[in-house]
Amino acid sequence: MKTVLVVEDDKNINEMLGEVLHHNNYNVKSAYSGTEALLVMNKDIDLVLLDLMLPGKNGEEIINELKKIKNIPVIVMSAITDIEKKLDLFKLGAEDYVTKPFNNEELLARIKVHLKKENTLDSDVIKINEIELNTKTYTIAVNGNNINLSKTEFEILKLLIQNSNKVVTKSIIFDTVWDNFYSADDNTLNVHISKIRNKLKKAGAKDYIETIWSIGYKFKN
Amino acid sequence: MKTVLVVEDDKNINEMLGEVLHHNNYNVKSAYSGTEALLVMNKDIDLVLLDLMLPGKNGEEIINELKKIKNIPVIVMSAITDIEKKLDLFKLGAEDYVTKPFNNEELLARIKVHLKKENTLDSDVIKINEIELNTKTYTIAVNGNNINLSKTEFEILKLLIQNSNKVVTKSIIFDTVWDNFYSADDNTLNVHISKIRNKLKKAGAKDYIETIWSIGYKFKN
DNA sequence: AAAAAGTGTTAAAAAACTCTTAACACAAAT
DNA sequence: ATTTGTGTTAAGAGTTTTTTAACACTTTTT
Numbered sequence: 297m298k299t300v301l302v303v304e305d306d307k308n309i310n311e312m313l314g315e316v317l318h319h320n321n322y323n324v325k326s327a328y329s330g331t332e333a334l335l336v337m338n339k340d341i342d343l344v345l346l347d348l349m350l351p352g353k354n355g356e357e358i359i360n361e362l363k364k365i366k367n368i369p370v371i372v373m374s375a376i377t378d379i380e381k382k383l384d385l386f387k388l389g390a391e392d393y394v395t396k397p398f399n400n401e402e403l404l405a406r407i408k409v410h411l412k413k414e415n416t417l418d419s420d421v422i423k424i425n426e427i428e429l430n431t432k433t434y435t436i437a438v439n440g441n442n443i444n445l446s447k448t449e450f451e452i453l454k455l456l457i458q459n460s461n462k463v464v465t466k467s468i469i470f471d472t473v474w475d476n477f478y479s480a481d482d483n484t485l486n487v488h489i490s491k492i493r494n495k496l497k498k499a500g501a502k503d504y505i506e507t508i509w510s511i512g513y514k515f516k517n
Numbered sequence: 518m519k520t521v522l523v524v525e526d527d528k529n530i531n532e533m534l535g536e537v538l539h540h541n542n543y544n545v546k547s548a549y550s551g552t553e554a555l556l557v558m559n560k561d562i563d564l565v566l567l568d569l570m571l572p573g574k575n576g577e578e579i580i581n582e583l584k585k586i587k588n589i590p591v592i593v594m595s596a597i598t599d600i601e602k603k604l605d606l607f608k609l610g611a612e613d614y615v616t617k618p619f620n621n622e623e624l625l626a627r628i629k630v631h632l633k634k635e636n637t638l639d640s641d642v643i644k645i646n647e648i649e650l651n652t653k654t655y656t657i658a659v660n661g662n663n664i665n666l667s668k669t670e671f672e673i674l675k676l677l678i679q680n681s682n683k684v685v686t687k688s689i690i691f692d693t694v695w696d697n698f699y700s701a702d703d704n705t706l707n708v709h710i711s712k713i714r715n716k717l718k719k720a721g722a723k724d725y726i727e728t729i730w731s732i733g734y735k736f737k738n
Numbered sequence: 739a740a741a742a743a744g745t746g747t748t749a750a751a752a753a754a755c756t757c758t759t760a761a762c763a764c765a766a767a768t
Numbered sequence: 769a770t771t772t773g774t775g776t777t778a779a780g781a782g783t784t785t786t787t788t789a790a791c792a793c794t795t796t797t798t
Contacts, residue, residue, distance in 0.1 A: 379620050386626035392613075399600045405607035425588055446774055462654045482755080484776055490757060509784060510668045510755065511655055517588060667785055703744085705787055711746055730795065731744060 298411050299323035299340050303333040303358070304347040304373070313345065316400050322407075330358035337365050343411055345403075346390075348374035359388045369410035373398065422457055424517050427501055429457055438499035448473060449492050452485075456505065456515035465512040489513060518661030519632050520544035520561050524554040524579070525568040525594070534566065537621050543628075544661060551579035558586050561662075564632055566624075567611075569595035580609045590631035594619065643678055645738050648722055650678055659720035669694060670713050673706075677726065677736035686733040710734060 300322045304310040307328070314324045325341060327333040333344070344362060348355040359370055369391040376382070382393055391410050394403055420432040428437045434450055436443055445453060451473045456464055466485060493505055506514045521543045525531040528549070535545045546562065548554040554565070565583060569576040580591055590612040597603070603614055612631050615624055643650045649658045655671060657664055666674060672694045677685055687706060714726055727735045 379623065382620075383622050383626060386623070386630070391630050392627075399603075401604050402600065402607070405604060406613075409607070409612050423588075425585060444773095448775070463656070481777075483757095483778085486756060487758080487776075490759090494758090507756070508655060669786070702787075704789085707745060708747080708787075711748090714746090728745070 297321060297323055298342040299325060300407065301325045301327060301333065301336060301341045301344045303327045303330065303344060305329060305349070306347070309347075316404070317407075320404055330355070333358060334361055334365070337362060339366065341366065341368065343368055343407060344370045345407075346370055346372050348372055348376060348385075356384060356388055359385065359390055363389045371403075371406060371410065373403075422454075424457060424460060424504075424515075425502070427457070427496070427504075429454060438496065438501045441499060443495055443499045445492065445495060449488055449495070452488055453492050453515075456513060460515045460517045463508045463512050463514045467512075469512065518542060518544055519563040520546060520661070521628065522546045522548060522554065522557060522562045522565045524548045524551065524565060526550060526570070527568070530568075537625070538628075541625055551576070554579060555582055555586070558583060562587065562589065564589055564628060565591045566628075567591055567593050569593055569597060569606075577605060577609055580606065580611055584610045592624075592627060592631065594624075643675075645678060645681065645725075645736075646723070648678070648717070648725075650675060659717065659722045662720060664716055664720045666713065666716060670709055670716070673709055674713055674736075677734060681736045681738045684729045684733055684735045688733075690733065 300317050302310055302313050302317070302324060304313065304326075305328050310326050310328065314326055317324045323340075325336055327336045333346070337344075346355065346358065346362075355372065355374075359372075362370060367389075370389065371392040371394065372385050372390045373394050373396055375396040377395060385393060392406050394406065420430060422429045422431070426439045428440075430436070431454060434447070436445055436450065436453070452469060455469060455472050466482065469485060489505060489507075493503065496505075497503065504515050504517065506516045508514055521538050523531055523534045523538070523545060525534065525547075526549050531547050531549065535547055538545045544561075546557055548557045554567070558565075567576065567579065567583075576593065576595075580593075583591060588610075591610065592613040592615065593606050593611045594615050594617055596617040598616060606614060613627050615627065643652065647660045649661075651657070652675060655668075657666055657671065657674070673690060676690060676693050687703065690706060710726060710728075714724065717726075718724065725736050725738065727737045729735055
């Protein structure tokens with residue numbers, strides 16, 4: 297479950313947002329000023345909702361310092377429509393900007409978008425086109441139909457998918473999937489890759505796994 | 518360099534966007550309908566700017582099918598302000614939504630946000646003019662287009678580029694690229710250099726590799 | 739200017755690597 | 769105790785890369 301920090305000086309709005317987020321399965325932390333936000337900010341927080349009209353420090357400073365502590369998505373909420381101000385915020389690293397008054401559902405949708413990006417590496421479910429991989433349940437579905445991969449096969453595919461579009465060297469695969477002590481043979485990896493390709497193909501997935509000759513493999517998306 | 522696909526039926530707007538993007542160092546591809554977008558869509562495209570009022574298929578279908586082809590960020594541009602429609606688009610996987618008329622700078626800022634995530638992890642990049650070499654992913658791009666080098670070719674070029682403007686002796690190349698035990702023939706190196714030069718030339722790069730007679734080679738920048 | 743030494747390019751042979759299938763040993767499940 | 773599934777190895781076919789060899793060309797030396 298992801299944690300959102302709501303930074304908003306208006307108590308009513310802050311609480312309202314907190315409830316909305318809570319009902320949509322987020323952990324919520326609240327701060328009522330920029331300085332408080334900086335104090336509360338820690339590694340557990342995954343995204344910041346930042347109101348601009350804060351007492352004390354101005355929004356620009358806050359973004360700057362928040363980003364220094366942890367580089368996570370910041371969505372700015374403000375009544376300001378001045379385009380120059382907006383652009384400044386983007387330059388400072390804001391990921392999104394919603395103009396007050398905004399629709400809660402839209403805000404939720406935008407939160408989702410910006411959390412999704414972070415997701416790819418450590419979320420439970422990784423979805424790439426027709427393939428959906430659940431790292432918690434060790435299941436893989438192609439077009440919604442579950443297929444069976446052995447544990448080793450699963451680990452290899454997971455590693456490749458987590459590093460989509462990048463070459464994963466054979467040595468990295470060995471180090472990640474096998475115990476460091478006993479490392480398998482090159483040929484062993486070939487066989488596993490072959491089996492993975494077969495199962496994916498049989499289930500109707502495209503051919504994503506590319507061989508990078510003498511280096512490793514790449515999940516091409 | 519990233520490639521943006523602009524899908525917009527109004528020729529003027531399409532061209533205008535194309536120019537704006539071009540001036541901001543993006544490669545641009547244009548499509549004037551949803552069906553055309555699906556045809557043009559390929560692996561080189563990194564982000565889609567999608568106008569909603571398209572002839573033929575409606576925007577929802579297009580997003581759906583684009584995402585099936587390749588899961589890249591889609592930013593919807595539309596005059597529609599109906600919140601339900603907006604939400605539908607987010608549900609279909611749109612990453613962002615800008616209401617027409619919009620500010621070009623803001624659009625650029627949003628494009629940057631959504632492209633950023635692809636970049637973050639690929640950090641080991643050496644860039645020299647039009648050549649970009651990524652030592653992590655074992656890829657080389659000339660003017661943004663990937664080219665294929667074999668492992669040996671890659672190692673040689675990497676070594677030369679890492680020592681730009683310095684002479685790299687043949688014996689250093691042999692020691693670095695080949696196992697120390699069995700060292701290849703001079704002629705072998707010639708052939709590899711020749712192949713590297715060819716591939717770079719074909720991709721449109723200048724002739725950087727200089728022969729230092731009887732000593733070795735130099736990547737001149 | 740001629741000879742010698744070194745380089746560039748191409749095609750073909752050789753080597754290295756990969757893919758697939760099958761077999762076997764072993765572990766887990768029935 | 770039997771069945772089912774997994775991981776590894778081996779072997780042959782297939783693919784890609786690397787090297788060799790030949791010849792034309794360039795630079796250096798004599």
